[in-house]
Amino acid sequence: MSDSRTDHAFTATSLYGIREEPSYAGALSFMRRKYTHELDGVDVAVTGLPLDLATSNRPGARFGPAGIRAASVNLAWRGACWPTGLDPFERLAVIDYGDCYFDFGRPDGIVEAIEAHAKTIIEAGASLLSLGGDHFVSYPLLRAHCAKHGPLALVHFDAHPDSWREDGKRVDHGTMFFHAAEEGLIDPARSVQLGIRTHNDETHGFTILGADWVHENGTGAALSEIERIVGGSKAYLTFDIDCLDPSFAPGTGTPVCGGLSTAQALSLMRGLGAIDFVGMDLVEVAPIYDSGEITALAGASIALEYLVLLARKKG
Numbered sequence: 001m002s003d004s005r006t007d008h009a010f011t012a013t014s015l016y017g018i019r020e021e022p023s024y025a026g027a028l029s030f031m032r033r034k035y036t037h038e039l040d041g042v043d044v045a046v047t048g049l050p051l052d053l054a055t056s057n058r059p060g061a062r063f064g065p066a067g068i069r070a071a072s073v074n075l076a077w078r079g080a081c082w083p084t085g086l087d088p089f090e091r092l093a094v095i096d097y098g099d100c101y102f103d104f105g106r107p108d109g110i111v112e113a114i115e116a117h118a119k120t121i122i123e124a125g126a127s128l129l130s131l132g133g134d135h136f137v138s139y140p141l142l143r144a145h146c147a148k149h150g151p152l153a154l155v156h157f158d159a160h161p162d163s164w165r166e167d168g169k170r171v172d173h174g175t176m177f178f179h180a181a182e183e184g185l186i187d188p189a190r191s192v193q194l195g196i197r198t199h200n201d202e203t204h205g206f207t208i209l210g211a212d213w214v215h216e217n218g219t220g221a222a223l224s225e226i227e228r229i230v231g232g233s234k235a236y237l238t239f240d241i242d243c244l245d246p247s248f249a250p251g252t253g254t255p256v257c258g259g260l261s262t263a264q265a266l267s268l269m270r271g272l273g274a275i276d277f278v279g280m281d282l283v284e285v286a287p288i289y290d291s292g293e294i295t296a297l298a299g300a301s302i303a304l305e306y307l308v309l310l311a312r313k314k315g
Contacts, residue, residue, distance in 0.1 A: 005019075006021055006022070006026050007021075008027075008029075008034070009026070009028070009032060009034060010027055010034070012033075015041065015042065015093035015094065016089055016093055017089055017090060018031075018078060018079035018087065019032070021077075023077055029096035030068065030072050030131070030300075031073075031076045031094070031300075032072075033089075033094050033095050033096045035096050035098060036095050039095075039124035039126050042093050042094075042095050042125075042126040043093045043310070043314070044092055044093075044095075044128075044129055044310060045094075045095050045096075045126045045127070045129070046094065046095065046130075046131065047098065047100060048064075048065025048066070048100065048130075048131045048133070049065065050066075050099055051102070051104075051114075051134055051137055052133065052134045052253070053107055053171060054134045055134045055253045055254075056172070056173065056174060057253050057254045058252075060286035060289060061133055061252075061253055061283070062133065064133055064287065065131040065132070066287070067295075067296040068131050068300050069096070069131075069300075070296065071293045071300045074293075075301065081305075084308070086308055087311075088304070088310065090311075092307060094307065097121060100114055100117040102114065110140075111140045115140040115141075116144075118140065118141050118145070119147065122147075122279075127278065127279060127310065128145075129279070129280050130279070131281070131282055131283075131299075132282065132285070133283055133284075134173045134283060134284060135162055135173040135284055136172065138281055139179060141279065141281055148278075151184050151185060151186060151187050152234055153187060153191050153229075153230045153231075153236070153275075154177070154180075154186045154192070154193075155191070155192055155194075155226060155230065155237045155238070155275065155277075156177070156191065157240060157265065157268075158196060158242065158243050159196065159197050159198060159243055159259055160196065160240070161177070161200045161203075161206070162178075162240075163181070163202070163203075163206065164178060165178055165202060173284075177206075181205070187233070188206045189205050189229075190229060190230055190231065190235075191207065191230070192207045192208075192209060192225065192229050192230065193207070193208045193209070194243065195210070195211045195214060195259055196211065197210055197212070197257075197258050207225070211258050211260060212258070219267045219271065223268065226272065233276065234276050234277075234278050236280070237279070237280040237281075237306065239282045240252075241298065242256060243259055244259050244298060245260065245261060248294065248298060249262075249295040249298055250291050251285060251287055251294070252284045252285065252286050252295060253284060262301070265298070265302060266302065269302055270305060270308070273313070277310075282303045285299045
């Protein structure tokens with residue numbers, strides 16, 4: 001008889017709750033959630049998008065989903081999350097849906113593959129928490145979410161605006177929000193970019209709360225601005241791990257000094273309860289450049305805070 005006290009990614013009999021398992025062993029799903037493609041009764045599906053063909057500097061984000069899953073076991077030994085004591089898995093049925101398949105040798109099919117993968121989950125009624133991969137994955141994810149919800153507000157954490165203008169349809173992690181705005185997937189007037197510290201001559205109507213602004217004005221002021229701009233609109237949350245300063249997140253492809261601390265980022269995440277999010281991605285973790293898994297752990301922690309936000313809304 002098999003011992004059901006381990007490998008909960010496969011042996012779990014319920015989609016709810018946390019079952020203690022040694023952090024140094026077992027199958028590495030996100031937060032020990034059950035690996036399954038069954039979507040009946042699922043509130044949130046976590047999926048990996050192992051793409052780094054769109055990177056402009058150091059590759060390696062294709063290993064991000066695996067790295068985040070591995071680091072997440074450090075958070076999965078108990079259910080209650082600090083500081084609220086809330087266990088999101090008591091309120092939410094969360095699964096690990098595994099990774100999206102695409103043919104890396106046929107980059108012209110990547111957008112359609114990720115969009116179709118996301119639509120399968122969204123159309124089944126589950127919310128989607130996506131683990132990148134480089135930031136280009138936000139473009140097909142936004143297409144999938146917009147197909148259901150219409151144009152969205154964007155809450156975007158990053159060192160870079162990723163809205164540089166270009167004439168074609170490059171598979172490029174620096175241009176996708178330009179295209180998303182041009183195509184009407186997102187509404188820049190209702191969107192906020194936080195932590196930015198690289199220059200673009202054009203804002204395209206996005207409100208930019210740069211890293212210096214956040215440092216000088218604080219997370220409370222930033223949250224007030226986000227609520228004012230996004231209002232009651234349906235929104236999509238995208239978090240590029242390079243929003244964090246390289247001292248907190250060295251494991252990424254395009255690090256920029258002067259960023260947010262992990263503490264600031266977690267404080268901001270915890271304060272976003274008033275925003276009506278329909279989906280989230282956490283991108284640009286590149287474990288090969290990491291030190292002691294601190295970047296992957298930061299990514300897993302931020303993703304977990306998103307689940308706490310959803311659980312608080314479910315009540």
